[in-house]
Amino acid sequence: xxxxxxxxxxxxxxxxxxxxxxxxxxxxxxxxxxxxxxxxxxxxxxxxxxxxxxxxxxxxxxxxxxxxxxxxxxxxxxxxxxxxxxxxxxxxxxxxxxxxxxxxxxxxxxxxxxxxxxxxxxxxxxxxxxxxxxxxxxxxxxxxxxxxxxxxxxxxxxxxxxxxxxxxxxxxxxxxxxxxxxxxxxxxxxxxxxxxxxxxxxxxxxxxxxxxxxxxxxxxxxxxxxxxxxxxxxxxxxxxxxxxxxxxxxxxxxxxxxxxxxxxxxxxxxxxxxxxxxxxxxxxxxxxxxxxxxxxxxxxxxxxxxxxxxxxxxxxxxxxxxxxxxxxxxxxxxxxxxxxxxxxxxxxxxxxxxxxxxxxxxxxxxxxxxxxxxxxxxxxxxxxxxxxxxxxxxxxxxxxxxxxxxxxxxxxxxxxxxxxxxxxxxxxxxxxxxxxxxxxxxxxxxxxxxxxxxxxxxxxxxxxxxxxxxxxxxxxxxxxxxxxxxxxxxxxxxxxxxxxxxxxxxxxxxxxxx
Amino acid sequence: xxxxxxxxxxxxxxxxxxxxxxxxxxxxxxxxxxxxxxxxxxxxxxxxxxxxxxxxxxxxxxxxxxxxxxxxxxxxxxxxxxxxxxxxxxxxxxxxxxxxxxxxxxxxxxxxxxxxxxxxxxxxxxxxxxxxxxxxxxxxxxxxxxxxxxxxxxxxxxxxxxxxxxxxxxxxxxxxxxxxxxxxxxxxxxxxxxxxxxxxxxxxxxxxxxxxxxxxxxxxxxxxxxxxxxxxxxxxxxxxxxxxxxxxxxxxxxxxxxxxxxxxxxxxxxxxxxxxxxxxxxxxxxxxxxxxxxxxxxxxxxxxxxxxxxxxxxxxxxxxxxxxxxxxxxxxx
Numbered sequence: 001x002x003x004x005x006x007x008x009x010x011x012x013x014x015x016x017x018x019x020x021x022x023x024x025x026x027x028x029x030x031x032x033x034x035x036x037x038x039x040x041x042x043x044x045x046x047x048x049x050x051x052x053x054x055x056x057x058x059x060x061x062x063x064x065x066x067x068x069x070x071x072x073x074x075x076x077x078x079x080x081x082x083x084x085x086x087x088x089x090x091x092x093x094x095x096x097x098x099x100x101x102x103x104x105x106x107x108x109x110x111x112x113x114x115x116x117x118x119x120x121x122x123x124x125x126x127x128x129x130x131x132x133x134x135x136x137x138x139x140x141x142x143x144x145x146x147x148x149x150x151x152x153x154x155x156x157x158x159x160x161x162x163x164x165x166x167x168x169x170x171x172x173x174x175x176x177x178x179x180x181x182x183x184x185x186x187x188x189x190x191x192x193x194x195x196x197x198x199x200x201x202x203x204x205x206x207x208x209x210x211x212x213x214x215x216x217x218x219x220x221x222x223x224x225x226x227x228x229x230x231x232x233x234x235x236x237x238x239x240x241x242x243x244x245x246x247x248x249x250x251x252x253x254x255x256x257x258x259x260x261x262x263x264x265x266x267x268x269x270x271x272x273x274x275x276x277x278x279x280x281x282x283x284x285x286x287x288x289x290x291x292x293x294x295x296x297x298x299x300x301x302x303x304x305x306x307x308x309x310x311x312x313x314x315x316x317x318x319x320x321x322x323x324x325x326x327x328x329x330x331x332x333x334x335x336x337x338x339x340x341x342x343x344x345x346x347x348x349x350x351x352x353x354x355x356x357x358x359x360x361x362x363x364x365x366x367x368x369x370x371x372x373x374x375x376x377x378x379x380x381x382x383x384x385x386x387x388x389x390x391x392x393x394x395x396x397x398x399x400x401x402x403x404x405x406x407x408x409x410x411x412x413x414x415x416x417x418x419x420x421x422x423x424x425x426x427x428x429x430x431x432x433x434x435x436x437x438x439x440x441x442x443x444x445x446x447x448x449x450x451x452x453x454x455x456x457x458x459x460x461x462x463x464x465x466x467x468x469x470x471x472x473x474x475x476x477x478x479x480x481x482x483x484x485x486x487x488x489x490x491x492x493x494x495x496x497x498x499x500x501x502x503x504x505x506x507x508x509x510x511x512x513x514x
Numbered sequence: 515x516x517x518x519x520x521x522x523x524x525x526x527x528x529x530x531x532x533x534x535x536x537x538x539x540x541x542x543x544x545x546x547x548x549x550x551x552x553x554x555x556x557x558x559x560x561x562x563x564x565x566x567x568x569x570x571x572x573x574x575x576x577x578x579x580x581x582x583x584x585x586x587x588x589x590x591x592x593x594x595x596x597x598x599x600x601x602x603x604x605x606x607x608x609x610x611x612x613x614x615x616x617x618x619x620x621x622x623x624x625x626x627x628x629x630x631x632x633x634x635x636x637x638x639x640x641x642x643x644x645x646x647x648x649x650x651x652x653x654x655x656x657x658x659x660x661x662x663x664x665x666x667x668x669x670x671x672x673x674x675x676x677x678x679x680x681x682x683x684x685x686x687x688x689x690x691x692x693x694x695x696x697x698x699x700x701x702x703x704x705x706x707x708x709x710x711x712x713x714x715x716x717x718x719x720x721x722x723x724x725x726x727x728x729x730x731x732x733x734x735x736x737x738x739x740x741x742x743x744x745x746x747x748x749x750x751x752x753x754x755x756x757x758x759x760x761x762x763x764x765x766x767x768x769x770x771x772x773x774x775x776x777x778x779x780x781x782x783x784x785x786x787x788x789x790x791x792x793x794x795x796x797x798x799x800x801x802x803x804x805x806x807x808x809x810x811x812x813x814x815x816x817x818x819x820x821x822x823x824x825x826x827x828x829x830x831x832x833x834x835x836x837x838x839x840x841x842x843x844x845x846x847x
Contacts, residue, residue, distance in 0.1 A: 059554040068547045075536045218535035276525035328557045392556030512697035
């Protein structure tokens with residue numbers, strides 16, 4: 001079997017596996033549901049997720065141990081991940097191949113020429129990693145933004161929220177996602193850019209590819225063109241996915257290990273995979289400028305502190321930003337979340353949504369609760385999101401911890417606090433009976449109780465009214481009341497993040513009530 | 515490297531070199547991975563250790579502990595009241611580092627008596643200096659903007675002119691601590707920075723009506739040592755003032771009832787809210803001082819549950835007469 005056939009099988013297998021893991025990312029025990037599938041496995045493999053969170057939290061989340069394997073693979077064999085495993089890469093390669101089916105060899109050779117702009121991805125990587133480092137030491141000002149461009153989170157959120165939803169696949173049929181348009185169009189754009197240059201994303205933008213390119217610096221094995229038999233036909237450059245120019249000088253950091261060069265060589269011998277630098281010449285590291293590198297680092301280092309001047313993690317914290325149950329405090333959340341949107345995808349009620357710019361730049365594409373868009377609020381007995389999160393931005397809760405009142409007698413996890421808008425609530429504002437919120441409040445004893453009064457109406461009749469009142473010591477901010485409120489435009493009872501248990505300084509309750 | 519340059523080593527040695535480098539990088543990655551393995555599990559961002567926030571500057575000295583001066587001139591009243599207790603020298607020794615907690619809660623003029631009077635603050639700073647205090651720092655974490663409060667009340671200028679220093683609070687000046695046995699002051703930011711090296715603590719508070727607490731005097735004045743979203747403690751105002759009485763044990767307090775704010779407290783805002791009550795208390799027992807102070811407001815200690823609770827906890831004498839306060843007339847000489 002040819003090596004390129006093996007590669008195509010691997011790419012096909014991992015792409016299919018990836019799509020399958022996306023399809024089954026729905027809570028349930030059916031054959032096409034989550035069951036025990038390792039739905040976050042590709043994210044766990046991603047060394048950029050691991051390195052980013054290590055820089056921000058000074059700790060390696062155990063779920064990310066898999067990434068060490070990819071680091072080891074890359075250190076020894078180069079960017080095998082890009083050419084053989086990456087589902088986004090496989091998609092690019094397939095699209096690029098499709099677009100060039102009818103092209104002549106010369107055109108293909110031209111489109112696979114190395115371009116100096118391929119260094120852009122290294123500058124992006126430098127800026128993103130610099131932003132993950134807190135400039136004053138400690139962990140407070142570290143912002144993890146790698147997920148914006150990291151291909152693994154990107155392809156997860158794109159396929160899960162946009163592609164599968166559009167196709168109506170599985171349980172994804174009746175779900176809505178804020179920002180799906182932006183996520184989907186960007187994804188489509190990145191895929192279509194393969195019509196301009198094959199593997200456009202991989203060559204110019206991919207920060208993970210850049211990281212792996214640098215990691216492969218010492219790989220003892222690599223593509224090697226032996227001069228003795230070489231006729232200098234340069235056919236090895238024709239289908240080169242990474243535009244790394246195997247004919248020499250070989251740019252090792254750009255090589256995606258697609259092995260097309262070996263396949264294309266008419267002598268069948270001169271291009272090989274050998275334990276030596278290519279005799280045709282080799283450039284082991286990307287040719288990035290010191291100036292550009294320093295500028296990227298400076299941009300990254302200052303980006304987070306500048307953004308934090310907006311006060312969104314301090315006194316100006318957005319009350320509408322309700323994080324999923326088990327989410328850690330906001331500063332740490334921003335240090336851990338990679339914007340993969342796995343939690344968004346698995347949330348059975350569709351209440352977790354990717355944030356747009358409404359909570360600030362940093363929170364872009366991070367999960368926030370929306371109690372209108374889905375089929376309910378946060379379900380009392382559901383802990384799916386924390387178990388889908390690859391980085392611990394949402395802790396994997398036990399049901400006991402989420403519900404509280406276990407052996408430790410702890411309080412339940414509170415996402416926020418509901419409050420009745422007495423200017424809109426039907427009984428309060430219009431004298432019409434309702435209390436749907438009280439009925440649907442899932443905690444026991446209920447967090448919503450009713451005040452009963454006999455109210456005289458203008459027409460002289462009297463009505464017995466029950467008016468809802470929220471007890472902040474019982475309300476968990478699940479949003480079921482908000483979801484069920486019959487005022488479907490602006491609800492008469494709404495949840496904000498006040499009193500969320502993840503940040504004690506947002507507490508409404510006194511200390512001993514917590 | 516430039517084109518065609520494969521380095522000076524033979525392919526075999528180059529392979530060995532790279533292999534060793536890759537192996538070293540591999541070992542380093544593995545080592546780092548093991549070392550960093552879940553070192554900070556999620557939700558473990560704060561590394562601050564538990565901290566006892568108590569401020570105990572009580573001297574426990576024998577002899578008279580409370581004096582009440584009658585008069586109109588605050589500086590004269592203070593000197594007279596202190597003299598009755600044996601003079602400032604009995605409390606402040608040469609080399610002492612003194613912290614004075616005033617009530618600078620609002621950015622309003624001194625005449626409205628919503629804050630400690632600058633003439634009184636100036637006099638206590640001057641007296642401490644005269645007694646040989648090596649530093650006298652005046653502070654508060656007020657409700658309105660700190661800098662505005664100290665300037666508009668006149669306290670800032672008074673402190674500077676009498677040889678003291680101002681300490682304006684900032685986020686880093688507080689440290690989270692838990693008062694032993696407390697229900698409210700738990701893992702809560704308490705002012706810490708200006709207490710560094712301090713040997714004596716004096717509280718200076720006006721007598722004011724307070725809608726929520728009944729009255730704001732020397733005990734309520736310690737509220738200004740709390741940071742964070744402390745206004746949530748208004749849900750249990752008697753609980754928090756009782757805890758403050760346990761949190762802070764001053765060297766002595768000065769309760770200024772020259773004028774008392776009878777209505778519309780604690781902000782006041784009108785001279786019509788004030789009444790001349792002609793009294794100034796110096797006491798080593800803030801509970802006793804406040805117990806006297808509430809009489810100026812026409813209240814009894816039973817109107818102020820926090821006083822009763824503080825008394826029950828042994829934090830001071832609700833029956834201030836048991837301290838045999840020395841009553842003196844203070845006339846300008």
